Amino acid sequence: MQTKENVKNIISLIGKTDITELIWEQDGLRIDISRELSPPAEVKAEESRPVAGNTPQAAATNPVIDAPIVGTFYSTHPKSKQVYALRGLKVDAGQVVGVIEAMKVYREVFSPFSGIIVDILVADGQPVMYAQGLIELRQNLA
Amino acid sequence: MRESIRDSLITALHDTKGYLSGEVISNRLGVSRTAVWKQVQRLKKEGYHILTVRRKGYRLLSSPRDLFEGEISRLLETSLLGRDIRLYKELASTNAKAIELARDSEIREGTFVIANLQRGGKGRLGRHWLSLPGGLWASGILRPGILPQQAPLVTFAAAVAITRAIREMTNLEVSIKWPNDIFYNGRKLGGILSEIESEAANIHFLVLGFGLNVNIRMSKFPQPLRAQATSVYRELKKEISLNVLFVKILKQLESLYELIQDKQFESILDSWKEYNCTLGEQVSVALPDGSEATGVALDVNQSGALMLKTVNGQIKTITSGDLSIVQVAA
Numbered sequence: 001m002q003t004k005e006n007v008k009n010i011i012s013l014i015g016k017t018d019i020t021e022l023i024w025e026q027d028g029l030r031i032d033i034s035r036e037l038s039p040p041a042e043v044k045a046e047e048s049r050p051v052a053g054n055t056p057q058a059a060a061t062n063p064v065i066d067a068p069i070v071g072t073f074y075s076t077h078p079k080s081k082q083v084y085a086l087r088g089l090k091v092d093a094g095q096v097v098g099v100i101e102a103m104k105v106y107r108e109v110f111s112p113f114s115g116i117i118v119d120i121l122v123a124d125g126q127p128v129m130y131a132q133g134l135i136e137l138r139q140n141l142a
Numbered sequence: 143m144r145e146s147i148r149d150s151l152i153t154a155l156h157d158t159k160g161y162l163s164g165e166v167i168s169n170r171l172g173v174s175r176t177a178v179w180k181q182v183q184r185l186k187k188e189g190y191h192i193l194t195v196r197r198k199g200y201r202l203l204s205s206p207r208d209l210f211e212g213e214i215s216r217l218l219e220t221s222l223l224g225r226d227i228r229l230y231k232e233l234a235s236t237n238a239k240a241i242e243l244a245r246d247s248e249i250r251e252g253t254f255v256i257a258n259l260q261r262g263g264k265g266r267l268g269r270h271w272l273s274l275p276g277g278l279w280a281s282g283i284l285r286p287g288i289l290p291q292q293a294p295l296v297t298f299a300a301a302v303a304i305t306r307a308i309r310e311m312t313n314l315e316v317s318i319k320w321p322n323d324i325f326y327n328g329r330k331l332g333g334i335l336s337e338i339e340s341e342a343a344n345i346h347f348l349v350l351g352f353g354l355n356v357n358i359r360m361s362k363f364p365q366p367l368r369a370q371a372t373s374v375y376r377e378l379k380k381e382i383s384l385n386v387l388f389v390k391i392l393k394q395l396e397s398l399y400e401l402i403q404d405k406q407f408e409s410i411l412d413s414w415k416e417y418n419c420t421l422g423e424q425v426s427v428a429l430p431d432g433s434e435a436t437g438v439a440l441d442v443n444q445s446g447a448l449m450l451k452t453v454n455g456q457i458k459t460i461t462s463g464d465l466s467i468v469q470v471a472a
Contacts, residue, residue: 068342069291070447072430072462079335080238101430102461103294103321103446105336105348125430127461 063113064121064133071102073109073128075120075135084109085135089117097135100128115139147171149380151181155192155202163199189213189383205381209256209278213385223282223392223399226253233257233279237337237351240281244339244347249283256280256388260353276357276375278332278384282395284348286402290340293348294446295410297322297334299402300350302413303394304332308354311387314377317419320439320448320465324354325419328467329372331355352391357381411442420465425450427463435460436468 067073075085075098085097091111098109115137122134150171154162164175171178182192182200191203204210211227218224226249233239233255240255257280260273273279286296301322308316308324308331319325324332332354339346355373363371374382401409415421426436427450437452448460 068340070445070461078430080235102291103297104334105293105297105338107290107293107338107340123431125432127429127431 062118062136062138063115065097065109065111065113065135065137067100067128067130067132067134068109069100069102069107070130071100071107071128073122073126073134074099074101074124076124077106078124079106085117085120087117087119091115091117091137109134111135111137113137113139147173147177147181148185151178152185152190152205155190155200156205158202161195161198161201166199188381189386209258209384209388214389217385217389218392219389220252220392220396222252223396224252224254224389226250228253228255230255230257232259232261234261235351236260236279236281237335237349240283240349240351241337241339241347244283244349251283251285254280254282254392273353274355274358274362276355276359276362276381277373278352278354278356278388280353280388281349281351284350284399286345286348286399288345288402288405289343290338290345291445292407293336293338293340293345294321295402295407296348296350296399297336298414298446299398299410300334300352300395302410302417303391303398304334304352304354305417306394307387307390308374311382311390312374312378314374316417318414318417319467320418320420320442321446326372326377330370331372331374354387356384356387407444411444411446414442414446420448420467424468425465426468427460427465429460429463435463439465 076083077099078101084099085091091097091114093112093114095111095114096108097111097117099106100109101107117135118138119136120134121136122128122132128134151167154167154170164178167178168175182194186192190205193201193203195201209229211229214224214227228239228243230236230239236255236257239257240253243249243253243255256278257273259275260279284296286293288295298321301318301324304324305316305318308314314326316324316326316331319330322334323330324334332352334350334352336348336350338348355371355375357375358373360368360373360376398410398413420439421441423439424437425439426434427448428434435450435452435458437450437458440449440451440457442448443459448465450458450460452458
């Protein structure tokens, strides 16, 4: 039972550190431990960064949907008048939350997360830069 | 001015429900029956469907204002674009229909949705493009292997293709106003509008929509638009075949689209510059937020955005807006 105690001790020790991998060998016994450090909730490359670094309006913990492209943002389609985003609206991951127009090409903006729209950070018809925060969500905590 | 034999013949055929004999036409027009026959052959080449029956005469089945899938397929010189044509008498929007189709991945690339008439969305007024019968309203489904931010180049290519096709068919020196309006004598003849669905780095599909005022009489336009819009009919004083025009556009577009697939974007921009009427001009751009930017249109950048030099020498990059060329007093 000593082995079990040792493993317990090791785990509790590395729990206080940033160590992500540990290999322990003693008397023909080998223990491999590996872990991921606090996975940043559902990060998908490029599509989204749930950090509100470039949007001072957003609370630090709320995920923000960024502009995938340079252009003019609309939460209501300027032609079809379809409304994509409203404060308080519940959205699913993959749902369209706006369009960005550049050179008369309209591109839909998809939400990488599901949640409730807390704020629309850009008014319709305003120019947006690449990766500029557009919509702040509050995520449903399961 | 006396109406030409050609026009009188078209009118006579249009006004007759059944057959019109060569003799009646020759009497009415004061020309020989051989001359009538020759004129009919010429009209057939222009895209008029005229049935000729011995002892009965001529009967007009359709004029070139009508789009025909059969006629398009017969004339088609492309291997990708327009191999699948979906023709509708009337649609709310060809783009909306094309998007609906494009979401089905079974739909082949190059499929085009065309309509004789677009009803337009609900409650759209004023500045919106009016789609009257006699125009060419089309939307193609493309799946280009380029980045989403490069998508405007497809619409630039389309503007070039349309310009080349109209010039080839009519000798009208049409040009392109940034980003992709088709212009003639300072009036709008057509426009292009695209929609894409994409991920960060790849385009699922691009719907390329264009509308051209072809065989539309100016009296059909609402009064406020008459000063800003024009049609091929107004400039040429005659109708041209929509089917032939459409096929010519597709042919031009296909070779430009191959360049896009080969990532030869510079070449697309060079062609666009060749036909544009914007660069070098003093322009004013009504921006979507209601403000206005004025200055000299210096150039377009690699994604097609306008580089505007303002009065104080600042360079502004503009991606959206309604551009007008400022007429400088001589």
